[in-house]
Amino acid sequence: MRIFVCGGAGFIGSNFIRYILGKHKNVQILNYDALTYSGNLNNLKDIEKDKRHRFIKGNIADKETVDLVFQKFKPDYVINFAAETHVDRSIHIGAKEFIDTNITGVFNILEAVKARSGVKKYVQVSTDEVYGSLPLNSKNTFKEDTAFAPNVPYAATKAGGDMFCRAYYNTFKTPVIVTHCSNNYGPYQYPEKLIPFFILRMLENKKLPLYGDGKNVRDWIYVLDHCEALRLCLFKGKPGEVYNIGADNEMSNLEIASLILNHFNRDKSWMEFVTDRPGHDRRYAIDSRKIRKELGWKPKHQFKKVFTETIHWYLKNEDWINNVREKTGVFNPHIDLWEGHKMKK
Ligand code: NAD
Ligand code: DAU
Numbered sequence: 497m498r499i500f501v502c503g504g505a506g507f508i509g510s511n512f513i514r515y516i517l518g519k520h521k522n523v524q525i526l527n528y529d530a531l532t533y534s535g536n537l538n539n540l541k542d543i544e545k546d547k548r549h550r551f552i553k554g555n556i557a558d559k560e561t562v563d564l565v566f567q568k569f570k571p572d573y574v575i576n577f578a579a580e581t582h583v584d585r586s587i588h589i590g591a592k593e594f595i596d597t598n599i600t601g602v603f604n605i606l607e608a609v610k611a612r613s614g615v616k617k618y619v620q621v622s623t624d625e626v627y628g629s630l631p632l633n634s635k636n637t638f639k640e641d642t643a644f645a646p647n648v649p650y651a652a653t654k655a656g657g658d659m660f661c662r663a664y665y666n667t668f669k670t671p672v673i674v675t676h677c678s679n680n681y682g683p684y685q686y687p688e689k690l691i692p693f694f695i696l697r698m699l700e701n702k703k704l705p706l707y708g709d710g711k712n713v714r715d716w717i718y719v720l721d722h723c724e725a726l727r728l729c730l731f732k733g734k735p736g737e738v739y740n741i742g743a744d745n746e747m748s749n750l751e752i753a754s755l756i757l758n759h760f761n762r763d764k765s766w767m768e769f770v771t772d773r774p775g776h777d778r779r780y781a782i783d784s785r786k787i788r789k790e791l792g793w794k795p796k797h798q799f800k801k802v803f804t805e806t807i808h809w810y811l812k813n814e815d816w817i818n819n820v821r822e823k824t825g826v827f828n829p830h831i832d833l834w835e836g837h838k839m840k841k
Pocket of ligand 2: 581582583584604622623624625677678679680689690691693705706707709712713714749773779828831
């Protein structure tokens, strides 16, 4: 079983590779990643001696290299995690790289899959952000047929990639599946994202900056529950289908901040309300009944337990944090601007 994984050096991709190697003996993985600011081979250090995993540095926006790797590796399955993923960067730094990777990159993968009849399935890992925002005081959720309504440049580019997948299935029967997952947490997440960013702020004795009133809601899922859902989509999912993935775990940013403060024995004075993110989606909530019913998936991890384990992971992995800090320096452009720092790319 030969799996071509794009973006396998990032947060979810590296967790997925480790998870698949643990679940399947007879597997060959080719990990193709450009190693941008969020890609990090340290995320795969514990499996570097496993011969079933090979790494190639490459960009999905580079069509020639993608084609060449496809011809040589001859994958049975393809899964794409490679993306520009941070909303604040798409707002404060610009969307050009988001367009190159999240749209052109997906187009290149689709073309390569279309040209190679041996590919059984291609899973395009996407996001619930393509559906836009839900009101706080409602029971509405995102379903697979909810209309796209992206509100920030990041989400618009992910929606563009998803649209190409839909078009390639309908036009060419390219065997592609698109997944829309909610916010992930767990080990190896680049500390620009809410949970690891707040943990690092605690370690630096800095306040936790909440955008706006802090009441925005996200539907949190443990990264390994997402990985299992993706594994099922890859091996059991139906080409042309869309699957929404979520753990029914809506929490406000204020609640997440309180849990982290609690862990570090700090009171609410460590919260700071800062300028809101432009285009800030109010609430995400996923209806995942389809994947539960059709592929037999359900989240297995209990939030309180794995949330605490996640905090411990960052506390225990100081070297990983120092390495990430040395490599990139700036974690959160929104807060950097707000605190009056100079922007660095
Ligand atoms: P991440 O930023 O941690 O990792 C992205 C990886 O892609 C990095 O290793 C990076 O080097 C690589 N990459 C970027 N541009 C590339 C290019 N042009 N060519 C090759 N490699 C490139 O992101 P993540 O949080 O692991 O997200 C993975 C996927 O899951 C993304 O598609 C994202 O949209 C989606 N997603 C993420 C979440 C979340 O909460 N993190 C939720 C739902 C969906
Ligand atoms: O929903 C899935 C999406 O989740 C993924 O597609 C994205 O790749 C991923 O980045 C994530 O997007 P969010 O914008 O929801 O995640 P982020 O961690 O940036 O922010 C989560 C919430 O916390 C959001 O409401 C903004 C808020 N926030 C974030 C940071 C970093 C703060 O209030 N303060 C902060 O410092």
